[in-house]
Amino acid sequence: MDTNQSLGCRELIVSLEDRSYPIWIGSGLLPRLSALLLERGISNGSPLLLVSDEQVAKHHLATVQQALQEGGYNTVVHIVPSGESSKSLTHYEACMTTAIEAGLDRKSTVLALGGGVVGDLAGFVAATYMRGVKFIQLPTTILAHDSSVGGKVAVNHALAKNMIGAFHQPEAVIFDLETLHTLPIREVRAGLAEMIKHGLIWDEAFSDWCLEHADDLVALDQAKLAYGIYMGCNVKAQVVSKDEREQNLRAILNLGHTIGHALEAVGQYGELLHGEAISIGMVGSAELAVLLGEDSQLVTYTRRILEAFGLPTSIPSHYDTDAILSAMMHDKKFSGGRTTFVIPTAVGQVDIRHDISIELVRSVVDKLKGESA
Amino acid sequence: MDTNQSLGCRELIVSLEDRSYPIWIGSGLLPRLSALLLERGISNGSPLLLVSDEQVAKHHLATVQQALQEGGYNTVVHIVPSGESSKSLTHYEACMTTAIEAGLDRKSTVLALGGGVVGDLAGFVAATYMRGVKFIQLPTTILAHDSSVGGKVAVNHALAKNMIGAFHQPEAVIFDLETLHTLPIREVRAGLAEMIKHGLIWDEAFSDWCLEHADDLVALDQAKLAYGIYMGCNVKAQVVSKDEREQNLRAILNLGHTIGHALEAVGQYGELLHGEAISIGMVGSAELAVLLGEDSQLVTYTRRILEAFGLPTSIPSHYDTDAILSAMMHDKKFSGGRTTFVIPTAVGQVDIRHDISIELVRSVVDKLKGESA
Structure with missing residues (x-):
């Protein structure tokens, strides 16, 4: 069975022992985000960091913020420019600064709203903030169906791509197909x-x-x-x-x-x-x-x-x-x-x-x- | 038994399933470094990165380099200033640049020759270079008896200490007590x-x-x-x-x-x-x-x-x-x-x-x- 009836979407479990997690695929999932986070045990007792890029934020940030607010989540947002150049140590450090200033702690979660670039950057932040906090992927591109599975996260070095990174599995991948309509x-x-x-x-x-x-x-x-x-x-x-x-x-x-x-x-x-x-x-x-x-x-x-x-x-x-x-x-x-x-x-x-x-x-x-x- | 007869030093095994590793404690271990690396399966087929600081390098780098050369290891050296300020993202990026330019690959090993600062910095490099390569600690301070056990590696953020890091267990900790005589x-x-x-x-x-x-x-x-x-x-x-x-x-x-x-x-x-x-x-x-x-x-x-x-x-x-x-x-x-x-x-x-x-x-x-x- 590949459908989760109670959540009303396709579900695929990535089996990795104690790091196993679900991929949920369906339409209209972002407005229901708080319920989905709760399903994965993400509490609203610690602040969340939401990382996105300018293009994606323009289309989907309001929806996501409202959904999180309804669930009582205290969320700090960090927006990077769109494009591969945001996968740099400079943007990585800026995300860390936002997280520290917002008081994220070890029980906090980092959310990536965007494509592969945002997922890789936010994932590496999650992998290394206080030696690792929880991570949720909210892909908004088709390409991210690939990058959001497997736990590879990274930033680029000026000399070569993806040289600096880690393996860090998300708690869940929440794939709202309606976001794809805004893709070029x-x-x-x-x-x-x-x-x-x-x-x-x-x-x-x-x-x-x-x-x-x-x-x-x-x-x-x-x-x-x-x-x-x-x-x-x-x-x-x-x-x-x-x-x-x-x-x-x-x-x-x-x-x-x-x-x-x-x-x-x-x-x-x-x-x-x-x-x-x-x-x-x-x-x-x-x-x-x-x-x-x-x-x-x-x-x-x-x-x-x-x-x-x-x-x-x-x-x-x-x-x-x-x-x-x-x-x-x-x-x-x-x-x-x-x-x-x-x-x-x-x-x-x-x-x-x-x-x-x-x-x-x-x-x-x-x-x-x-x-x- | 806490002595490894064939290696002629005290030995303590840190038990962490498939990440278990030995701590070797004794006098005159650095001149025998190549044999000890070989004991842990570190091949000389891929380049090594040796990270140290100015003070430690002055006293011990020549010994270590000669030992590595005798074992046929191709080693690139990266020296940082002595002191906590080297545990920064700036020095971290510089280590990465050295590693990439020297052609380190996934089978390479990072060696930390120094105290806690060098161990933490080099360890975080090892944890995240190409998503993780092997790591060996060569502590030269008493304090490092603590920091070299447990796999915690990190750099500091300007706003707080050790905020950026990972858990990355070494392949071995090689503690040459003779290095301690140069400590203030x-x-x-x-x-x-x-x-x-x-x-x-x-x-x-x-x-x-x-x-x-x-x-x-x-x-x-x-x-x-x-x-x-x-x-x-x-x-x-x-x-x-x-x-x-x-x-x-x-x-x-x-x-x-x-x-x-x-x-x-x-x-x-x-x-x-x-x-x-x-x-x-x-x-x-x-x-x-x-x-x-x-x-x-x-x-x-x-x-x-x-x-x-x-x-x-x-x-x-x-x-x-x-x-x-x-x-x-x-x-x-x-x-x-x-x-x-x-x-x-x-x-x-x-x-x-x-x-x-x-x-x-x-x-x-x-x-x-x-x-x-």
Whole structure:
């Protein structure tokens, strides 16, 4: 059963022993936020810190504040600028200042209202404020269906993305689908890239379902979206439950990310959205697979599904190949002189390969650039 | 058995399931560092980050670097200024920059060569670099016998101490007693304050032993020191094993710390050493105990043992009482309008009390100030 009758929404439990938590997916959840927090034992005896960004706050802050006020919660709000640049130690320190000045204590909770950037920043604040307080995710983007599952929280260092962080599981993820209507169409498409990824690494039937319903998903059909997000979260939750601290299996979630992160870095985290970068990266992984002997249908299928969602499949021609490869060297997945790649072996199946030479990657990068000329 | 024959030193295992680790205590351990790292499975395949401070580096860096070089370890060194001001987000970020530039990866290890400040800073770097890498403590102060056990790592926020941190257990604590000979006498005395605390909260016989051997310990008698440090670590390890994340029992380790932290804050973390501040705080806790109905002998005994070590027992008269009480309000132990105090009930026994009114604390602070006039 994936429905919580008493709460009136889809429910998925991420199983992590004493750190297990529910993901609630439905429409109109934010106005009922206080009841949902109470369900998770969040008391109103200690102040809350709500972190959000300017764009999201404009649309949803009033709703959330009113809901919290009705529950008697004493909430301090910290708003950061929209965009990846807020995932910095400077903004992190500012959040800490707000929390201390508001008198947050060890029983306090940090709420993240926003997408992946806000979730990562607020999550790292929660992980490290007084050595760790409770954390609740209120995702407002499709992409956050991915980032809100798994407990990875982080800020960026000027030299590389997500270098400073922790594993900190939330008490709950509360996904109100109505917030998605305020998303720009480019972010809708980019967010769906991680959903597609979850099909490609784990579940051929779900992947085919995504391909078939691409138009409905891009148009934010609520029923289709609820199912797609539920299934995407479900794949991620299964993987994370089996490997919480990324020792092994969890690495398959990085399909498209080795090239993708490098493209984001070269674009100064501003030109390409994360989902767009990993879209290109997933094509790159399929191309690598073919060079390693897999069926060329893998590239055809990968391109077809990404194009159906209007996602990019080639590297902008002004991106310097050496800069891309150099950014890859700084990635966390680079260890002992070689880099790790997730390589598809069939739709819904991948291998983790640690033996990919930088020369092979270079040839794929050049090919993906050539196509955008 | 508390001796590791093959390594030729005292050994204490901190039992924390899959995070258990040894504390090795002996003379001349640093020159044998590579063998000890190998014993703990630290490979030389990934670079190490060694964090130390200017004072400690002057005395011990060459020894450590040579030992690491002999083991084939590729080590990058990051030196911070000596003193509490290095426990800042600014220095934390600088350590991260050094680590990234040196190419540290997920299999790398961070080593802390120094006292509590370096241990806390380097430990927080290890806890959060790429979401957590291995960590080894090489304490060079007596005080670090306390801070190196228990996995608490942190940096300070401008508004309050240790507000930003994590729990991150080391792979090993390697305590070379020969490093203690370079300590200024004031730091020797202050370091012994935590050893005394461990007797006062847990073990009357050990407390009496400390009182009896105060002069030997201050004179750094190696055999007495090895026993005292072993016993102090042992008390802390027992407490931490039972309560890793400070839910309950672990709070007894804070004897003297509620007042002590406030005194450090009012003195801008420069006037009083941590051990001096908690020495005064322990007298304050004994005074509170008597006000709450305990035997006045508790104050007499507490003063006698601290004075035997040449530690301060009264608050400098120029410290403002309101400033001390206000600093206490920002402490992590302040929750829901009251503060938590560890109150002695006998030598070697304490209670955790959550009902201590700020007025009662004020009367004790005034009394401790009056005595220094």
